[in-house]
Amino acid sequence: MVSDGSKLSLRALLHYLWDQAGLTRWEPGFAGKRSWGTVRKHLLQAAEHKIARGESLRSRLYIPEVFTVEQRDQLNARRLGHWRHAVAAPGRPQQLMLLIGEVKEIVPARYGYRAVIKHVPDQAFALDEALYRRLGRRFEAELTLWGATDGVRMLTIATFAVNETGIPTIAELSLMAVTLQWLPVDNLFEMQLVDRLVTERRSFIKGLRYNVSPSTVVATAALIDTGDRPTMLFVSSLAEAARWGTDRESREQPLAATWCGIT
Structure with missing residues (x-):
């Protein structure tokens, strides 16, 4: 649709x-x-x-x-x-x-x-x-x-x-x-991250894209067991990880963690 x-x-x-x-x-x-x-x-x-x-x-x-x-x-x-x-x-x-x-x-x-x-x-x-x-x-x-x-x-x-x-x-x-926990994933790298968070008994909210295009960067998950502010996690290719590193200072919220998968 x-x-x-x-x-x-x-x-x-x-x-x-x-x-x-x-x-x-x-x-x-x-x-x-x-x-x-x-x-x-x-x-x-x-x-x-x-x-x-x-x-x-x-x-x-x-x-x-x-x-x-x-x-x-x-x-x-x-x-x-x-x-x-x-x-x-x-x-x-x-x-x-x-x-x-x-x-x-x-x-x-x-x-x-x-x-x-x-x-x-x-x-x-x-x-x-x-x-x-x-x-x-x-x-x-x-x-x-x-x-x-x-x-x-x-x-x-x-x-x-x-x-x-x-x-x-x-x-x-x-x-x-x-x-298996009914948490949405877009690809294998997201699945690996979500499975690891579940295994490590973390509390988090899984991010969703809604109508956002695949080329737009969105947080894969937000950890809600890290204090007053959620910790945003991103899944990326190595190329995207390098780009995010150079753009980090320009973001309103700092990138707290990046899960990198080779694509």
Whole structure:
């Protein structure tokens, strides 16, 4: 989804909700307690009283409940009831819903392609070939990271409609890689930094880009256990690290630490 600079893109909306839900914050006491159920609860709370395109965001937002075999029928019934807003019907405009979920796989189907979302085992989401091809080009870095390490989860935010046969079809989507603690990362170097901070039992807030271009320098994380002022951490290539060193005196806030990765 393309942003015009004044509106949030799908990815920026996901970043906003992640921030509002407190999911960018990490403290040692969170270890072992941040499950999908916890993530879902905080995202739904963050969406309360938010308006998107003149309507309640919460009413259009679908975040899968934690799946259990014992509650399969009840979960499917609640899901279909929630999706009724997006079912195509004669004489009324097609309504879109917003999905946030963890991707299990995005693969070719018998016809077109399908996205399988964790905790929704009984219903895949359809997408056409053009969207599938754009996905590989636009999110090559995220998909490569996801495929290369077991320590990464893949989140999606997508708009979707439900056709006359009941099949949910994705119109637009964006992806966000996160660590096993659900902390967003853009690349392997950020993941290494975040994993180290978690292992060393540091308290920090993970920085997000929203609509900011990849060429703009933003803090990867802010340590909040270093006294009165947060300590900003940056991930950079060696070339960027050298440039930051020469620019440091001109910054309003001093660069406290730099995590360098060779690219």
